[in-house]
């Protein structure tokens with residue numbers, strides 16, 4: 567039986583890059599696609615950015631491909647991550663030959679804790695002058711992330727990863743995170759090399775080659791992976807995955823790009839690379855590798871979209887990728 571993939575285009579260039587990614591999935595596999603709605607447009611129509619029907623469809627699927635939502639992004643993506651039970655956000659940041667990157671030698675994967683930390687929503691306004699935020703760190707979520715990281719590096723034939731933290735200052739919360747990650751790694755024969763997250767920010771800019779897989783708490787993973795995005799030359803290239811125990815959601819890192827939406831010029835690479843991550847997640851390793859190779863080859867030889875200095879549109883780049891897949 568073919569897997570059920572929910573497709574949510576969302577708003578802006580999501581409506582342009584997601585169909586491109588779906589055409590690639592259709593070219594390499596036999597899937598049942600189910601369309602669902604989320605974002606600003608559906609909110610304007612129905613009052614709800616994430617209709618209950620979409621949430622349930624996503625929760626019941628094998629995987630979801632999501633484009634982007636506009637102002638409602640947080641109202642959409644946080645519950646959708648929850649719908650797939652996602653505990654890890656995988657964010658590769660890799661420089662491709664032919665693309666003008668600040669650091670062409672960058673090839674990193676961030677494994678970001680996706681459920682807690684400072685993003686768990688416990689904020690309070692205590693007075694006219696004072697607001698507080700409660701940072702939540704559990705051993706269980708930290709261990710689950712570490713177990714995933716160990717499997718992830720082992721699958722790649724590697725035996726270590728870096729763990730970025732600030733346990734020298736946040737002794738209790740990041741101390742718990744660090745201890746849980748290091749203990750799990752030890753028990754699996756994997757080396758968790760510690761790096762303070764501020765030092766990491768400098769070191770990764772100066773010499774990204776010294777890092778490979780980087781395990782991070784939630785906020786640090788968000789910020790440091792965006793920093794790495796800057797090193798590799800732009801948002802149009804960065805895919806991501808939100809993975810849970812038996813469901814997952816894949817999305818480009820970029821948003822709705824209102825400045826170019828509707829013009830047919832958006833770079834479809836990030837969405838197509840997200841589809842490749844989806845294929846890999848569902849066990850279609852070969853198809854995933856083929857899609858990655860096709861994108862890489864088009865990035866190297868063109869045609870290219872305007873964000874990469876070219877003058878091709880979304881459709882032309884997508885056609886070139888599909889041609890490489892034949």
Ligand code: NAI
Pocket residue numbers: 579583633634635636637638639643801802803817819820821822823824825826831832833834836871873
């Ligand atoms: P953005 O990623 O939409 O755009 C930033 C810049 O990168 C723009 O100049 C845009 O044209 C360019 N860009 C992004 N993706 C591109 C692509 N595939 N091809 C060519 N150029 C591309 O981020 P911004 O402007 O901060 O946010 C715009 C809207 O998107 C906001 O409403 C924000 O809330 C939403 N957003 C949604 C996200 C999500 O749904 N996961 C993530 C980030 C932002």
Ligand code: MG
Pocket residue numbers: 788789792
């Ligand atoms: Mg971010």
